Amino acid sequence: MTERDPRAELRDLEKGLNRARQGRDDAGARKPGGAFGGNQSALSLAFRIGLELVVAVVIGVLIGWALDRWLGTRPWGTIVFFFLGVATGMVNVWRAISGMGMAIGYRQRGAPPAQGSGYDDDDD
Amino acid sequence: MAVSKENPLNQFLIDRIVPIHVGGVDVSFTNSALLMTISIALITLLMVGATWRAALVPGRLQSISEMFYEFIAKMIDDNVGHEGLRYFPFIFTLFMFILFGNLLGMIPYSFTFTSHIIVTFGMAIVIFFGVTVIGIWRHGFHFLTLFVPKGVPIGLMAVVVPIEVLSYLIRPMTLSIRLFANMMAGHTMLAIFAGFVAPLGAFYLVPGLLPIALDFALIFLELLVAVLQAYVFAILTTLYLAEALHLH
Numbered sequence: 001m002t003e004r005d006p007r008a009e010l011r012d013l014e015k016g017l018n019r020a021r022q023g024r025d026d027a028g029a030r031k032p033g034g035a036f037g038g039n040q041s042a043l044s045l046a047f048r049i050g051l052e053l054v055v056a057v058v059i060g061v062l063i064g065w066a067l068d069r070w071l072g073t074r075p076w077g078t079i080v081f082f083f084l085g086v087a088t089g090m091v092n093v094w095r096a097i098s099g100m101g102m103a104i105g106y107r108q109r110g111a112p113p114a115q116g117s118g119y120d121d122d123d124d
Numbered sequence: 125m126a127v128s129k130e131n132p133l134n135q136f137l138i139d140r141i142v143p144i145h146v147g148g149v150d151v152s153f154t155n156s157a158l159l160m161t162i163s164i165a166l167i168t169l170l171m172v173g174a175t176w177r178a179a180l181v182p183g184r185l186q187s188i189s190e191m192f193y194e195f196i197a198k199m200i201d202d203n204v205g206h207e208g209l210r211y212f213p214f215i216f217t218l219f220m221f222i223l224f225g226n227l228l229g230m231i232p233y234s235f236t237f238t239s240h241i242i243v244t245f246g247m248a249i250v251i252f253f254g255v256t257v258i259g260i261w262r263h264g265f266h267f268l269t270l271f272v273p274k275g276v277p278i279g280l281m282a283v284v285v286p287i288e289v290l291s292y293l294i295r296p297m298t299l300s301i302r303l304f305a306n307m308m309a310g311h312t313m314l315a316i317f318a319g320f321v322a323p324l325g326a327f328y329l330v331p332g333l334l335p336i337a338l339d340f341a342l343i344f345l346e347l348l349v350a351v352l353q354a355y356v357f358a359i360l361t362t363l364y365l366a367e368a369l370h371l372h
Contacts, residue, residue, distance in 0.1 A: 051301055051305070055297045084287065085290065088291045
């Protein structure tokens with residue numbers, strides 16, 4: 001049992017830590033998709049596209065229907081808001097797949113892809 | 125999961141563990157409430173246990189909690205900026221609650237409260253109103269410029285503005301449906317394949333092993349989805365918050 005200098009021990013520990021960190025950063029740099037990338041993103045993108053399209057139409061029709069009931073303008077509100085919903089859905093799908101960064105939740109504007117998360121499209 | 129003759133959707137049924145009725149309103153303590161309580165208790169235990177005797181060189185538990193803390197803090201710092209850290213407690217709680225709910229739901233015979241749309245919608249609508257109030261509080265009337273994209277000709281405003289408003293209004297829906305549908309679909313899939321095991325296994329041993337192998341693989345996918353969806357929910361919240369604070 002040799003008594004070692006605690007400082008030398010700490011230095012060794014730091015060296016080891018730096019090595020481990022470097023290895024981890026390299027692994028992270030090689031895979032742009034990060035831990036969450038890969039096949040999962042394609043599947044969830046497909047799921048998301050459907051969701052955006054459907055939800056916009058449903059909410060549009062609901063708002064139009066409610067307005068019609070309130071104002072007694074049946075069927076014009078429903079018709080107008082249906083098309084509005086379809087347009088919104090399409091705009092959101094287009095934003096989602098092209099990442100135009102025109103609205104929040106689709107891609108971060110200006111900023112480089114999210115740091116650390118390794119996740120360029122800030123959605124599933 | 126489900127037994128072969130059982131409906132694969134039975135796992136989502138709400139059980140009243142302690143029936144409580146107050147003035148005709150059902151406020152029973154259900155399996156959903158139980159799992160929420162457990163996840164809150166576990167989170168509290170983790171955070172309190174980790175910081176009980178906080179050391180300069182963290183132990184295992186402290187490392188875990190510091191990892192969560194730094195992950196969320198960095199996410200907010202990157203997306204909202206330093207001022208966003210004021211909302212750190214809310215987003216951290218949200219992330220941990222969903223994460224623990226998703227992960228506890230992966231334990232066989234437990235219950236996934238995030239697979240119920242009313243739970244996810246409840247969280248999403250709070251975020252929606254909260255973010256809107258923060259935006260109006262910060263910018264007042266100016267907040268409405270959110271719905272007017274830059275560089276759009278006046279003639280197109282009549283079309284673009286309603287679309288922007290509608291895409292703002294559907295946020296609580298997309299936010300809640302994304303989490304709920306991911307969790308429900310995954311757990312239903314697991315139960316359906318589990319339901320194939322007994323009929324195919326009765327037929328012959330080898331085909332009976334196929335759905336088991338598939339379920340084994342799917343469980344890893346579901347673990348990924350559980351973590352990923354908690355992250356997605358949290359990061360979308362921070363992005364909505366960033367938008368309310370900075371507008372465009």
